[in-house]
Amino acid sequence: MTATVHVPGGSMPAAPVEPRKRRASKVPYLLLLPGVAWLLVFFVAPMIFLASQSLQTGSIEQGYALTWHIGTYGDALSAFHSQLFRSFGYAATATVLGLLVGYPLAYTIAFKAGRWKNVLLVLVIAPFFTSFLIRTLAWQTILSSDGPVVGFFRATHLMDLLRSLHLVAGNDLLSTPFAVVMGLTYNFLPFMVLPLYASLERIDIRLLEAGGDLYARPFTAFRKVTWPLSLPGVVAGTLLTFIPAAGDYINSKLLGNTSTTMIGQVIDGQFLRVLDYPTAAALSFTLMLAILVIVAVYVRRAGTEELV
């Protein structure tokens, strides 16, 4: 008679499907080792160096020493807080706009596209095929002052509306906050649509039909059935839009002006042109922490396991 040691698991006897049980083995650790090592050395360690750099004083000529000079943060924030807040403001606006545009798009692909589903999905990722920068430059052409888009905005008084919202200053669209937010929304829209599509597509169509039967108004059915079921996609999509948008500076540089400067642009300038490493590191670290806090608060409802 052999008595074998058992891994206690939640496995029910009748369930034929259960993960293969293994005794504590080295295999997963060996599989993880190279990737985890890479991330520890080139992602975690740099963060520590960044934090350390932000607390150092000195100059590039004489070298830096860790003096725990926390004042750098205060100075950096008092000098650049407007760019930091502007970044979050633009990113949040782009995220909301992205959701408003992306949800109907994902919904259409998931439920209305029929056999065109795959074609439409390709069309969503198709913009990716051309370089991000080239496409952003194309917006300069589209929004240029003598183009049809500007003409349309002027003719329909949309321009006046944007002006009253302080999204444009003069009578042009290019080099305005409007152009920057529009560019951010555009650039990260596929990141919004794909997770939304993935979570919508998983919904059993019969649930929607049951919702349609239970609730008289289609909107109520949507609010009670579809929307809650698609929440994981909403959470993932908004994060995947907000986070990169907050750190982006390509749109603000190519489509904005000097009053649309975002925090990424400041960090880039401080690091690569002003060569004030502690200030740059302090700003970078602040951005990281701010996003972490926002994400942590936001993700409490979803859990990382679901997002990863």
Place this chain on the structure above:
Amino acid sequence: MATATEPTRVTGTRPASPARRRRNPWTWLREHVVAIVAVLAFVYLLLPNVVVIIFSFNKPNGRFNYTWSHFSTDAWTNVCGAPGMCESLALSLRIGVLATIGATVLGTLMAFALGRHRFRGRPQTNLLIFMPMATPEVVMGSSLLTLFLNLKIPLGTTAILIAHVMFCVSFVVVTVKARIAGLDPRLEQAAADLYANEFQAFWRVTFPLVAPGIAAGALLAFSLSFDDYIITNFNATTSSVTFPMYVWGAAQRGTPVQINVIGTLMFLLALAAVVTGQLVSSRRAGRA
């Protein structure tokens, strides 16, 4: 497994008489608002690509290719005519391929560990993989620069490659892991039942079924690497100018039409690849 039981569709919507619907444009608009937004969203998404393609046939008057002047195929016949562009393109392709290989290998191994094993430290590992995706590029780029400066590691192609593998690997893990999670564990049990040892079960059943996920992860890694500007810019030198860096520089100095040619070629090539892939897979599925 998909069985023959197709869910019977019971439409819950009340049949509206088509005549009434046509008479009231507001009703029509309300019923189709979702589809209309979707169509406009597609226009929004694809308009820049159309502009890129059209302007690859432009012959601009000044240094910048922003306003239409007149039709010309000059840029198409002399793609490498813009000084430095083709060199930057070659560098980006090289970095892209190497970073893809690195990230795909590391990421696939990690995905199998996470998808197939229960082990201590799993939540921490998930967090470590999630973090690079939740970190803005400017933070990753600047922190790596700090590391390289402090450790006196020279910037340039190798530094860029290290960075690209780092930020691509998480995306590969996520893509491959999803595929592994979708795999029916009974298939491996069936393989074991049919005389396949662990290695054969992996090689004959698991790997072929996960392979599309690995390919998708690799494609994603390549496009992320090829398209990256911000992180690359932090870790590059003047002798390691990638294609996005070249475009960025051109945006300040003057944009050669050849940039649009490359953008158009990339678009068409990728589209062709996707369409071919779709055709092959639908042929394989071979609608019965």
Place this chain on the structure above:
Amino acid sequence: MAETASTGGDLHLQSLTKQFGSFVAVDDLSLTIPQGSFFALLGPSGCGKTTTLRMVAGLEEPTAGRILIGADDITDTKPYRRPVNTVFQNYALFPHLDIFENVAFGLRRRGSKNVKQQVDDVLELIELGHLARRKPTQLSGGQQQRVALARAIVNHPSVLLLDEPLGALDLKLRRQMQLELKRIQTEVGLTFVHVTHDQEEAMTMADTIAVMNNGRIEQLGDPASLYENPVTTFVANFLGQSNLVRARVTSRSGEHLTVDVQGTTFTMPRARCTSESDDIWMGVRPEKIQVNATAAGANTILGTVTDTSYIGVSTQYLVQLGFGQELTVVRQNDGAPILRPGQEVYLSWEPAHTFGLDARQDAKAGVEREEGELVPAGDAS
């Protein structure tokens, strides 16, 4: 390796036990399944039948006990070295391989010769030769089921395990496949061990049925003796329907047993009572009960019809006895007039159709028969 497959032998389970944490899924199970038989493990979900099957396949490790095929102890043998093949619930066909390659999978792993010939032959047997190059997803449920069967029997295992093989099929197809499975089993002559919660399926196909409950075997036998002679209330209720009436033994004389039910006297063969106690459940199957307008002979009791359900070939009645209990009666629709609720009738049955069970058992055991136990049809691609 498994080249000795076809010479195998009987399958022996010796004191097989499987625990999941503190839950005992299979409890000290001992069983011998003769070579070449069609054996069914029948029970409700959670009774341990699937776990038993998975232990034989090697996909689950027993907590204690041995598994032998003939004289070979395979308890610690890896699944891929056992001369055992499984037809999985929902089939687990390899979605990336066509039908031919699915069937050839086991042969190729063992380096078998004449793979093409063998696969073609078995595809002929299941009448799917023309679909050899299709992918599993292009096949109907019934066709997939047959491929799963072919993929297993092509290897000529000593024991073929079938885990709820017909569970995902609709009723009509299930009936058809039951006959088909039986035909194939007779044709190839392999030992089939069939796990199911469907008593009709087990009775149609199996030579021997083991009724399992709570990790143990309640009763083992051929379908007819299990049905006619249940030894526990669980078996009496799980296999078909039974009327169980509380009775008191008044005399045991020779071959017969006399019992009293609320003042009415019944007799039954002594051999058909499994209890030595005086308190028993007296059982009779619904279709064994005669309905008469007048009292005739022994074993007769008066009742009132309370419910009538017309089923086509037969009609099912509920008849309330004087002391309140209702009996289920099934009558063939052979032209006799349908009884109406409120009508008074005399019920009677042959002493030989009566059975007695220990009254300490729960009369409701095994009544709630699971229709479900089906794994939701997920997408395995």
